Amino acid sequence: MSDLPLSPAQKPAGARSWIETLGLAHILLGLFLLIYPAMASDFFLTQIGGYSLVLGMISLSLMLLAGYGGMVSLAQITVAGAAGYVVAIFGVNNSGVHGFGWPWWVFVPLAIAIASLVSALIGWIAVRTEGIYTIMITLAVATACFYFTQQNYALFNGFPGYNGLRAPEVFGVYWRDPVPFYYLCLAMATLAYAAVLYGARSTFGLTLQAIRDNPRRMRAIGFNVTAHKVFAWWLAGLIAGAAGVLLVWFNGRISPGTIAVGPAINILVIAIIGGLRHPIGPFLGAVVVTLMQTFAIDIIGAERFNTLIGLVFLLIVFISPDGILGLWERFRPQAGREDWRTFRTATKQVGNKGRKT
Amino acid sequence: MTMKRRTLLALTLATGLTAPGIALAQADTIKIGLLATFEGAFTVLGEDSERGAMTAVDEFGGMVAGKKIEIVKGSSDASPDSAVRAARKLVEQDGVKILVGPLSGDEGIAVKDYAKTHPDVTFLNGSSAAQDTTLRDPADNFFRFSTDGAQWMAGLGTYAYNDRGYKKVATVAEDYSFPYTQVFGFMAEFCKAGGTVPSKSWVPIGNKDYSSVIAAIPDDVDAIYVALGGADAVNFLSQYNDAGGQAPLIGGSITVDQTVLTAKGRMRDVLIGTPAAGPTADTNDSQAWKDFTAAYKKQDGAFPSPSLFAHAYYINMKAALLALDKVGGDLSDDGAKLRQELSTISFETPTGKVSLDSNRNAIADMYLTEVSEAADGTLVNKLIKVTPQVNQTLGIPTDEFLALGAVSRENPSCP
Numbered sequence: 057m058s059d060l061p062l063s064p065a066q067k068p069a070g071a072r073s074w075i076e077t078l079g080l081a082h083i084l085l086g087l088f089l090l091i092y093p094a095m096a097s098d099f100f101l102t103q104i105g106g107y108s109l110v111l112g113m114i115s116l117s118l119m120l121l122a123g124y125g126g127m128v129s130l131a132q133i134t135v136a137g138a139a140g141y142v143v144a145i146f147g148v149n150n151s152g153v154h155g156f157g158w159p160w161w162v163f164v165p166l167a168i169a170i171a172s173l174v175s176a177l178i179g180w181i182a183v184r185t186e187g188i189y190t191i192m193i194t195l196a197v198a199t200a201c202f203y204f205t206q207q208n209y210a211l212f213n214g215f216p217g218y219n220g221l222r223a224p225e226v227f228g229v230y231w232r233d234p235v236p237f238y239y240l241c242l243a244m245a246t247l248a249y250a251a252v253l254y255g256a257r258s259t260f261g262l263t264l265q266a267i268r269d270n271p272r273r274m275r276a277i278g279f280n281v282t283a284h285k286v287f288a289w290w291l292a293g294l295i296a297g298a299a300g301v302l303l304v305w306f307n308g309r310i311s312p313g314t315i316a317v318g319p320a321i322n323i324l325v326i327a328i329i330g331g332l333r334h335p336i337g338p339f340l341g342a343v344v345v346t347l348m349q350t351f352a353i354d355i356i357g358a359e360r361f362n363t364l365i366g367l368v369f370l371l372i373v374f375i376s377p378d379g380i381l382g383l384w385e386r387f388r389p390q391a392g393r394e395d396w397r398t399f400r401t402a403t404k405q406v407g408n409k410g411r412k413t
Numbered sequence: 414m415t416m417k418r419r420t421l422l423a424l425t426l427a428t429g430l431t432a433p434g435i436a437l438a439q440a441d442t443i444k445i446g447l448l449a450t451f452e453g454a455f456t457v458l459g460e461d462s463e464r465g466a467m468t469a470v471d472e473f474g475g476m477v478a479g480k481k482i483e484i485v486k487g488s489s490d491a492s493p494d495s496a497v498r499a500a501r502k503l504v505e506q507d508g509v510k511i512l513v514g515p516l517s518g519d520e521g522i523a524v525k526d527y528a529k530t531h532p533d534v535t536f537l538n539g540s541s542a543a544q545d546t547t548l549r550d551p552a553d554n555f556f557r558f559s560t561d562g563a564q565w566m567a568g569l570g571t572y573a574y575n576d577r578g579y580k581k582v583a584t585v586a587e588d589y590s591f592p593y594t595q596v597f598g599f600m601a602e603f604c605k606a607g608g609t610v611p612s613k614s615w616v617p618i619g620n621k622d623y624s625s626v627i628a629a630i631p632d633d634v635d636a637i638y639v640a641l642g643g644a645d646a647v648n649f650l651s652q653y654n655d656a657g658g659q660a661p662l663i664g665g666s667i668t669v670d671q672t673v674l675t676a677k678g679r680m681r682d683v684l685i686g687t688p689a690a691g692p693t694a695d696t697n698d699s700q701a702w703k704d705f706t707a708a709y710k711k712q713d714g715a716f717p718s719p720s721l722f723a724h725a726y727y728i729n730m731k732a733a734l735l736a737l738d739k740v741g742g743d744l745s746d747d748g749a750k751l752r753q754e755l756s757t758i759s760f761e762t763p764t765g766k767v768s769l770d771s772n773r774n775a776i777a778d779m780y781l782t783e784v785s786e787a788a789d790g791t792l793v794n795k796l797i798k799v800t801p802q803v804n805q806t807l808g809i810p811t812d813e814f815l816a817l818g819a820v821s822r823e824n825p826s827c828p
Contacts (some may be wrong), residue, residue, distance in 0.1 A: 099502070103502065103505065207588065216493065216590060217493070219523065307494055309497065309526075311492060311494055312492075313494045350502055358488055359460070361488070
């Protein structure tokens with residue numbers, strides 16, 4: 057993370073080795089994540105590692121919308137939940153409702169496709185609004201979906217939801233076993249992370265950021281602003297949908313509690329805690345939030361542990377409005393000062409642009 | 414300086430991520446997981462359940478078979494997902510071999526499913542009372558020494574029809590498995606006696622506004638059967654009171670429990686005289702109950718009388734400790750001996766004898782009660798009648814009972 061590759065075109069392309077292309081921090085982080093299973097217990101592997109990666113992916117879809125598109129969505133967990141319910145309905149469950157038992161290679165793509173369409177639909181409704189109104193309308197959508205799934209038994213099986221959802225066994229590997237599940241999550245998260253990193257510098261990504269900064273000007277020079285925004289929602293839906301599939305395999309179940317207002321806000325908290333400026337932020341945030349929510353009860357006891365969680369989050373945002381990404385910046389080594397300055401100017405520009413919206 | 418800070422940051426992160434299950438399991442302690450709702454709409458209930466469990470632990474002086482009892486707490490918010498997550502943490506991270514909990518109906522079903530994946534861990538129910546936790550597809554290592562929601566209703570339907578003369582009753586209940594079970598238990602008797610239930614309202618947990626529910630209740634019913642818990646019950650009762658509700662109420666087990674009766678709000682008028690049934694009665698004057706109440710009251714923040722949750726957690730925790738004592742605290746065989754002991758154990762509780770059936774569900778006495786004002790002005794459940802040794806099939810032969818089908822919004826029905 058010491059060379060956040062925000063400005064890749066600073067050196068002549070021919071002179072760049074693959075290490076520079078990838079970034080030393082990425083390589084170190086990648087190595088650490090690859091050998092993590094050798095160090096961690098099963099609990100840390102799935103309940104902390106896998107779960108953080110899944111939550112990080114859902115938050116990443118929010119970071120994509122908020123960071124590059126200026127659209128803060130509270131409905132990302134709803135999109136993930138849509139994928140989860142598709143898995144429950146078309147796959148196998150033991151709740152005795154639906155559970156068509158289709159093979160995984162049919163229902164997984166179907167789940168992600170439906171989730172992305174749901175996301176695009178929510179986006180299509182939400183892009184007519186801006187700023188706080190986007191937050192409100194997506195919150196309204198998330199709440200409505202929560203109550204609908206809780207009350208509807210024909211399709212969503214109401215309050216208990218679906219139980220007994222198993223990850224498939226492919227190539228003789230049961231993908232919910234700790235190590236395979238961790239690597240599956242890691243692979244998906246890396247894919248999503250790399251896609252967002254690449255996408256941000258693509259024509260579409262730059263156009264989206266330009267729309268974030270000045271939609272009127274972009275409209276005036278002939279860009280279809282609504283179409284670009286809805287397309288961004290669709291892309292975010294792909295990431296959230298994939299994470300939703302992993303989430304139900306992780307939990308082994310899905311119920312309205314999975315997509316309630318609390319979890320929806322949790323996703324926003326993760327993104328804010330981590331930092332919205334770089335796609336690594338949501339993953340950092342997810343690790344901190346997961347650790348806090350798992351272990352706060354051991355630190356302070358059952359009565360006040362939510363207060364402690366809240367205070368820690370408050371402290372992080374108070375010290376560094378940019379979340380953990382901002383904290384990292386403060387503790388950077390002197391050695392990299394030169395790079396660091398250019399990075400800071402680069403990010404300052406991004407930040408300033410962001411503030412205009 | 415900055416280097417140091419950075420190293421510190423990296424170190425903190427690394428240890429946080431890799432700490433390989435700091436399992437300080439000493440040979441002379443026994444770890445027991447306690448899973449309850451310490452957050453969400455049922456927080457008050459969860460806190461009281463902890464008091465109940467700790468009453469049992471204190472009764473043993475914090476020691477069993479010469480080993481110290483260490484309680485590790487886990488919190489859920491009454492949703493099945495959060496219960497499973499908390500159970501996972503207790504079992505897989507904290508390494509408990511005995512887990513007591515959860516509190517709420519669907520949590521119980523979800524934890525029962527989770528229990529199947531850890532056959533070496535012994536699960537004892539908390540106060541969750543959905544029927545299918547033990548009736549259909551049970552787990553071999555899940556024990557329920559508290560009874561289920563249908564058992565709790567024993568005697569109420571008959572009493573409402575015969576003694577109170579209610580012929581037509583509407584129901585208002587939360588929309589999940591525990592209230593389904595309660596409504597099932599009430600209607601099983603009430604409909605058999607000849608009563609009808611023309612309208613059933615199901616409301617989501619955590620509902621705040623009951624005006625449309627109250628408006629939808631038919632005018633010509635003789636009484637309203639209410640099975641709501643915690644904050645939901647308080648909200649409904651005060652709004653029903655404000656709306657000038659005329660029809661008398663019949664209470665589900667947790668609707669007129671101490672967690673609700675002690676709440677502030679204008680509910681007194683609609684509550685007094687409400688019949689209900691459940692595993693406890695506040696004015697039970699047996700010596701065992703009085704002793705239990707006295708022991709319970711030593712806990713911080715205790716209610717005037719132990720709630721049903723305190724009672725259920727107490728019974729389950731006590732069963733675990735009694736069985737542990739019998740096997741000398743020996744869990745070296747992955748708890749096989751302990752589970753053997755649990756399935757055959759039978760003991761005297763503050764509310765009479767408890768034993769398990771073949772599905773590891775309790776058979777126990779049930780109490781028919783009526784809300785009344787005690788001498789000191791507090792509301793209590795006055796004991797009317799005890800129904801002895803109610804089993805899970807309510808006295809109906811098992812196959813006949815299973816043929817009635819799983820409880821749901823529609824089942825049973827007698828409009």
